[in-house]
Amino acid sequence: MNLNTLTLDDILEAKERIRDICVDTKLIYSSDLSKNCGNQVYIKPENLQLTGAFKLRGALNKIRKLTDEQRRRGLIASSAGNHAQGVAYSANRLGIKATIVMPRTTPLIKVQATKEYGVNVILRGECYDEAYEEAKRLEKEKGYIFIHPFDDVEIMAGQGTIALEILEELKDTDAILVPIGGGGLISGIAVAAKSINPKIKVIGVEPEGAKAMKVSMDEGKLVNLLQVDTIADGGAVKNPGHIAFDIIKEYVDEIITVDDFELMEAVFILMEKHKLVVEATGALTVAALNKLKLKGKKVVSLVSGGNIDVVTMASMLNRGLLLRGRIFCFSVKLQDNPGQLLNISRILEKRGANVIRLQHDQFKAIDRLKHVVLEITVETNGYEHIDEIIKELNWEGYEVYRVY
CATH class of the missing domain: 3.40.50.1100 (Rossmann fold)
Structure with a gap:
């Protein structure tokens, strides 16, 4: 093996070298993701790999x-x-x-x-x-x-075995979406996929706050970032790989970037719809699906890892609920007399909103001898549902102050 050259033979040899230990992670068809982006989307769940990631x-x-x-x-x-x-x-x-x-x-x-x-x-x-x-x-x-994490052709060859598995299972794959940190994963996958079928699109996805490879591609030279800022810790790389950059220039069709809010929503979707525990970096490609220019194609979204701690996961899921309009917190000012709280409950019940938390506080009202402030958090079914609740409360004479 040439220290700076990666070939399909190197990747085929790597497959034999690791097959007794590494898991062949089978594709999962996603009807929800397919419907949302207008393509036939298959998840490659490397979060189910031994050690929880493709590495x-x-x-x-x-x-x-x-x-x-x-x-x-x-x-x-x-x-x-x-x-x-x-x-x-x-x-x-x-x-x-x-x-x-x-x-x-x-x-x-x-x-x-x-x-x-x-x-x-x-x-x-x-x-x-x-x-x-x-x-x-x-x-x-x-x-x-x-042992370099990405800028080594033997590392790349091992990662490239993912593409071999994809194309064995779904021979007519049109595009493979791959997360980018330092560039080793996409380098191996791109060489393998393009060597087998040059027509396959290989599309990289980077965090908006750590897009070193995209900047490098746009400028035509390797660029090192001064700082990175992203929740995708596995993709927070200031200095992408030299070997990887040369391979990506030749084999990768496009690089898309996604922001942290899109990542949190993708983590939530994978958990809710597919019961897959995924870290932020692992969800990069899912977050990018709606940014594809392709339509009606067979697209494989590589979910690269699932090593996320419980506290971070809980925080991301809560944020995902907010981003998708599944939680609504608001306050209203009520007359301080009997029956007001019951009336609010009646309205929420009528609109099918499930109360999660309620705070009835006289001391938040400026004119607290006459009014109380009621702050309520409810579970909702999306932004249209939230709008319906607000309209109903307004119609009943309540002024709604949105908390989040």
Whole structure:
């Protein structure tokens, strides 16, 4: 294998090298996503992969190719989480010592899961790139073998096995949507897919707050961002890969960006409609489906990972409910006399709104001797339902103040 060249043969060999451990994650057809975007959408659920993300594929392929002498030196890797678990799991299975450097901002579930594989975990820096610098320092100091998370053709070859599985299962795939962090995943998938069928569209998706590869493509040269700002921690990469950039220039058709609100809504949709637990980075491609220029095509949306902690998941789901008009909080000022609360309850019951929380507070009203403020949070069925509730309350003489 040429250190800077990736071929279909490399990816086919990687498939044989990792097939005894990695799961062939079967496609899931989504009628809901298909209806919404006007294409036939299939989810490739790599959140169901061992270690909870696609990263195991590349790490295992790379580590299995190491010589005995390299294995004895031990491994070092930097990661925001999923690559860490891929390296840790592989090292554990193969009996190799490993150290993983992770940003201090890495979700606790990813840190803990990595430690459970018996590797040494060091927390350094506020983003991936700062953890990377520490890992490279330790590589030189200790003589470790560095396992790069994305800019390595052997890593890319392992990730490219995803495309082989997709095309074995859905031979007439028209487009594959792939999340982009450093660029290793889309590089492997693009080479495999385009080598098998050059007509397939390979479309990358980046967070709007960390679109280093899109900026690089637009400017025709590799661009490093000064800062990143996104909830998609796995895609928060300031410095994309050099090798990856060259491959993406040649093989990738387009890069779409999505914002954090679109990501939170996508996480919510995958949970509600498909019962899939997905981290923000893993939902990038689902968030981009409505931005596709394609119509009536068979589209595979790669869900790349599901390692999300419970607190973050709860926060995202709540935000998703708000974004889709499923929760409505409002306040009204009532006369301080009997029957007012009962009347509001009657209106909400009539409109089919389920009360989640209610606060009846005399002290919030300026003229509290005559009025009280009632703040209510209700479960709703969307924005049209909210409008109906507001109109009904207005018709009954109540002025509605929207809280959220």
